[in-house]
Amino acid sequence: MGNKQTVFTHEQLEAYQDNPFRQRIAQVFSEDGDGHMTLDNFLDMFSVMSEMAPRDLKAYYAFKIYDFNNDGYICEWDLEQTVTKLTQGELSAEEVSLVCEKVLDEADGDHDGRLSLEDFQNMILRAPDFLSTFHIRI
Amino acid sequence: MAQPLNFVLSVPETPEDHGQEPSPYDESDVHDSFHQLIQEQSRWVAEEGLELQEQERGAGAPQTTGSGRPVPLGPEDAGAHSTATLRILASMPSRTIGRSRGAIISQYYNRTVQLRRRVSRPELRGVGRSARPSLRLYDLELDPAALEEEEKRLLLVKELQGLTVAQRDHMLRAMPLGLAEKRCLREESQTPSGKQRGRPGRRGLLPCCGRLRDACVLALHGLGLGLLSGLLALMPWRYALKRIGGRFGSSVLSYFLFLKTLLAFNALLLLPLLAFLVGVQAAFPPPASPGSAPSFTGLELLTGGGSFNHTVLYYGYYSNSTLNRPCALPPEGQCGREADTLPYNMPLAYLFTVGVSFFITCITLVYSMSCSFGESYRVGSASGVHAVTVFCSWDHKVTQRRASRLQCDNIRTHLKELLAERQRRQGPRSACGRLRQVAVLGLVWLLCLGTTVGCTVAVYAFSELMIKSSVSADQEGALLALPVVVCLLNLGAPYLFRCLAALERQDSPVLEVYLAICRNLIFKMAILGILCYHWLGRRVGTLKNQCWENFVGQELYRLTVLDFIFVLLDTLFGELVWRLISEKKLKRREKPEFDIAGNVLELIYGQTLTWLGVLFCPLLPAVQIIKLLLIFYVKKTSLMANCQAPRRPWLASHMSTVFVSLLCFPSFLGAAVFLCYAVWQVKPSSTCGPFRTLDTMYEAGKVWVRHLEAAGPRVSWLPWVHRYLVENTFPVYLVSALLLAVIYLNIQVVKGQRRVICLLKEQISNEGEDKVFLINRLHSVYERKERSRVGRSQEAERLVDDPDAW
Numbered sequence: 001m002g003n004k005q006t007v008f009t010h011e012q013l014e015a016y017q018d019n020p021f022r023q024r025i026a027q028v029f030s031e032d033g034d035g036h037m038t039l040d041n042f043l044d045m046f047s048v049m050s051e052m053a054p055r056d057l058k059a060y061y062a063f064k065i066y067d068f069n070n071d072g073y074i075c076e077w078d079l080e081q082t083v084t085k086l087t088q089g090e091l092s093a094e095e096v097s098l099v100c101e102k103v104l105d106e107a108d109g110d111h112d113g114r115l116s117l118e119d120f121q122n123m124i125l126r127a128p129d130f131l132s133t134f135h136i137r138i
Numbered sequence: 139m140a141q142p143l144n145f146v147l148s149v150p151e152t153p154e155d156h157g158q159e160p161s162p163y164d165e166s167d168v169h170d171s172f173h174q175l176i177q178e179q180s181r182w183v184a185e186e187g188l189e190l191q192e193q194e195r196g197a198g199a200p201q202t203t204g205s206g207r208p209v210p211l212g213p214e215d216a217g218a219h220s221t222a223t224l225r226i227l228a229s230m231p232s233r234t235i236g237r238s239r240g241a242i243i244s245q246y247y248n249r250t251v252q253l254r255r256r257v258s259r260p261e262l263r264g265v266g267r268s269a270r271p272s273l274r275l276y277d278l279e280l281d282p283a284a285l286e287e288e289e290k291r292l293l294l295v296k297e298l299q300g301l302t303v304a305q306r307d308h309m310l311r312a313m314p315l316g317l318a319e320k321r322c323l324r325e326e327s328q329t330p331s332g333k334q335r336g337r338p339g340r341r342g343l344l345p346c347c348g349r350l351r352d353a354c355v356l357a358l359h360g361l362g363l364g365l366l367s368g369l370l371a372l373m374p375w376r377y378a379l380k381r382i383g384g385r386f387g388s389s390v391l392s393y394f395l396f397l398k399t400l401l402a403f404n405a406l407l408l409l410p411l412l413a414f415l416v417g418v419q420a421a422f423p424p425p426a427s428p429g430s431a432p433s434f435t436g437l438e439l440l441t442g443g444g445s446f447n448h449t450v451l452y453y454g455y456y457s458n459s460t461l462n463r464p465c466a467l468p469p470e471g472q473c474g475r476e477a478d479t480l481p482y483n484m485p486l487a488y489l490f491t492v493g494v495s496f497f498i499t500c501i502t503l504v505y506s507m508s509c510s511f512g513e514s515y516r517v518g519s520a521s522g523v524h525a526v527t528v529f530c531s532w533d534h535k536v537t538q539r540r541a542s543r544l545q546c547d548n549i550r551t552h553l554k555e556l557l558a559e560r561q562r563r564q565g566p567r568s569a570c571g572r573l574r575q576v577a578v579l580g581l582v583w584l585l586c587l588g589t590t591v592g593c594t595v596a597v598y599a600f601s602e603l604m605i606k607s608s609v610s611a612d613q614e615g616a617l618l619a620l621p622v623v624v625c626l627l628n629l630g631a632p633y634l635f636r637c638l639a640a641l642e643r644q645d646s647p648v649l650e651v652y653l654a655i656c657r658n659l660i661f662k663m664a665i666l667g668i669l670c671y672h673w674l675g676r677r678v679g680t681l682k683n684q685c686w687e688n689f690v691g692q693e694l695y696r697l698t699v700l701d702f703i704f705v706l707l708d709t710l711f712g713e714l715v716w717r718l719i720s721e722k723k724l725k726r727r728e729k730p731e732f733d734i735a736g737n738v739l740e741l742i743y744g745q746t747l748t749w750l751g752v753l754f755c756p757l758l759p760a761v762q763i764i765k766l767l768l769i770f771y772v773k774k775t776s777l778m779a780n781c782q783a784p785r786r787p788w789l790a791s792h793m794s795t796v797f798v799s800l801l802c803f804p805s806f807l808g809a810a811v812f813l814c815y816a817v818w819q820v821k822p823s824s825t826c827g828p829f830r831t832l833d834t835m836y837e838a839g840k841v842w843v844r845h846l847e848a849a850g851p852r853v854s855w856l857p858w859v860h861r862y863l864v865e866n867t868f869p870v871y872l873v874s875a876l877l878l879a880v881i882y883l884n885i886q887v888v889k890g891q892r893r894v895i896c897l898l899k900e901q902i903s904n905e906g907e908d909k910v911f912l913i914n915r916l917h918s919v920y921e922r923k924e925r926s927r928v929g930r931s932q933e934a935e936r937l938v939d940d941p942d943a944w
Contacts, residue, residue, distance in 0.1 A: 018542035043317050060314045087550040106522040110906025126522055127530040128514040132388045136534050137380040
């Protein structure tokens with residue numbers, strides 16, 4: 001994590017915990033889905049979030065991270081959760097629902113009201129920044 | 139249409155009954171069952187007609203969204219009635235994400251098979267009747283045999299062994315399995331098939347040789363991996379870039395990555411020059427010129443003249459003859475030792491080395507530009523700015539708390555701006571407002587172009603003044619006047635343009651950045667253009683008997699060094715002093731923003747100077763490398779201490795593409811045009827340099843070709859190539875026409891692809907609507923069955939309770 005020590009104080013750890021998706025990332029990469037990662041899970045996480053991981057693999061795991069209710073689709077509730085976490089609750093409910101509606105308009109290909117993995121991957125193709133933002137430097 | 143069979147769909151009436159559940163795996167059953175359902179449905183519709191429609195309308199109304207799209211009844215709406223429906227929906231093949239490892243393995247087995255056999259769809263004949271129109275013969279996912287996971291894995295390993303190493307690695311990297319499993323798969327699929335074919339007779343010798351060979355292979359592999367990880371650890375500035383990315387995000391990081399790229403380009407340019415020009419000439423120095431050489435004073439580092447004049451730094455030092463030539467007649471055996479030395483034709487080497495290094499730089503630039511362009515441009519992609527902002531804008535690199543909070547604020551502001559933009563676009567725009575905006579835009583452009591023209595005229599006038607007041611040799615400090623004026627103008631113009639742009643009040647911040655880059659670029663290129671004219675057009679004439687190439691080389695050296703000094707001053711005053719003023723005097727907590735576009739344009743300008751000066755000062759790339767290294771540390775220190783990340787959202791990837799394209803098009807192209815003109819049209823000076831006796835620099839090549847012609851028929855193909863392909867203009871026209879045809883064909887192909895993408899999108903949309911329709915029908919069918927079952931059981935209970943009813 002950039003420091004040379006191996007034991008981190010609470011303040012140091014707090015400084016690294018501002019990713020709004022940190023719990024979801026831990027849940028997705030842990031074996032039993034409750035956020036407790038073994039060394040292999042930890043390695044998997046850094047392998048996926050590294051520079052060399054292919055785009056489709058990153059899109060697969062990003063989809064799992066944004067799928068809060070783990071039903072295999074990003075529905076409107078998942079989108080609302082994502083937007084709320086992203087803006088730390090500072091947008092009004094009306095704005096959040098407006099944003100979610102726009103996202104579904106843009107990304108939902110088969111018009112079933114939610115995003116499947118293919119819709120998500122298709123949208124990621126149009127976002128060349130994804131590879132550089134879904135990336136943790138070691 | 140198939141005839142309705144006497145097939146009764148065994149719908150399980152209790153949730154625990156798993157046995158006869160119709161799953162889509164039994165493709166033919168499902169096909170018929172759907173057909174059956176639709177037939178039943180149409181019968182009921184005919185019987186009950188309106189009742190069914192009313193029910194559906196009642197059930198469907200609360201779920202349709204504002205856009206009127208039908209929405210499938212979600213799991214929470216269905217209730218306990220249609221668990222069978224839910225089970226069918228849960229086993230839909232499109233639910234890729236929720237699958238087990240076995241399913242993922244099957245999916246990748248299919249992909250590997252498709253890759254190996256290079257077919258995406260098997261032949262239609264010879265395949266039994268199947269439900270889906272898209273036949274998947276190799277499809278392990280829908281295989282009714284339902285192999286165990288271990289067997290699927292063995293099949294996958296077997297298929298992976300059939301791929302090449304690169305394809306196998308690519309396939310393994312893309313699999314969403316754990317690292318440990320991928321490692322196992324890779325090890326298993328690397329087993330060489332030759333081992334299996336070992337003859338049984340030599341079994342005694344084989345294990346021992348095989349083990350030794352395996353050990354050697356493993357050791358080499360380990361060594362290779364160790365070297366690779368060592369190389370990665372040696373990558374310069376890894377920790378610094380990580381800190382910058384963690385505090386400021388990808389946008390500011392893109393500037394430093396661009397700096398690293400420029401370092402690589404300069405190193406690539408310097409290597410051939412060092413090896414073939416500087417090294418050789420330094421090993422065979424020319425005879426010392428008469429008169430004492432001036433001693434080293436500190437001013438040379440700034441002006442590049444003085445004692446640097448007669449060093450390997452400049453064009454004038456290089457000899458115009460063949461170095462290391464063996465003696466023609468051996469006087470008293472003195473040349474005996476040198477009988478087998480290698481003669482080195484310096485003029486030819488000079489011309490070729492500069493030409494080849496420019497060519498290599500061009501190829502590398504075009505390649506990197508096309509790579510980054512391919513990443514950021516997609517055929518047929520509509521703008522999905524909301525989706526991209528929600529899903530792709532959080533930068534996971536950022537680790538500092540303050541920086542993440544800033545990122546949150548930025549994203550929130552961006553989303554609010556997007557929503558506001560939508561509303562504003564929907565509102566009517568008055569013609570008066572639009573006219574006013576166009577007028578203001580035109581005025582600002584006029585002012586900017588006027589400033590550019592004014593500064594260009596000023597530089598021209600000053601340069602003419604410098605020519606008139608010719609400077610003597612001991613007043614070298616006065617030669618710094620023109621570069622100082624140019625650097626001051628370069629420093630002041632961006633600030634002026636920023637002030638003028640504040641008048642415009644643009645809606646879109648991205649457009650603002652593009653306009654600023656455009657104006658700054660036009661200004662810098664105009665200044666460089668007038669300087670090039672001043673050197674090649676005027677100085678060549680006025681410095682007739684002196685070494686004008688040395689002068690031009692020194693001018694470019696001076697410009698490079700002074701540009702560096704002014705960058706330092708700009709960083710000092712623009713960032714440090716501004717932060718101190720705003721904190722102490724104005725009492726604002728905000729630090730100045732890091733101006734990414736301005737800094738990148740500075741880098742591009744510096745690189746253009748290097749490319750312009752390579753012909754006259756072969757060590758200029760080395761000076762540029764030192765300059766870039768120092769700029770990196772200065773900018774990093776200033777950034778960490780004084781700046782904050784930009785508030786505007788920054789499309790890092792688009793901007794990287796734009797920067798590399800700007801490096802290629804105005805910058806490198808301009809330098810290449812300057813070089814070609816200097817080589818082809820300008821007469822080299824007659825007192826210094828490797829081309830002093832020739833009319834143009836290009837003549838060195840022609841002289842050599844004539845030598846080859848005279849040498850004999852052994853190398854006759856080279857003069858032939860030179861005469862008919864290089865000097866003749868017809869092949870150039872032919873090649874240009876071919877290139878234009880290829881470009882046109884590619885444009886047509888892209889147009890066709892775009893049309894196909896539109897059709898496929900429509901098809902997906904239709905399929906989605908079909909799916910929703912079928913799911914709704916399925917729900918209503920099961921609901922009806924459940925209702926009738928409940929009704930029957932209630933009837934039975936009532937009869938049991940009331941035996942008198944019998």
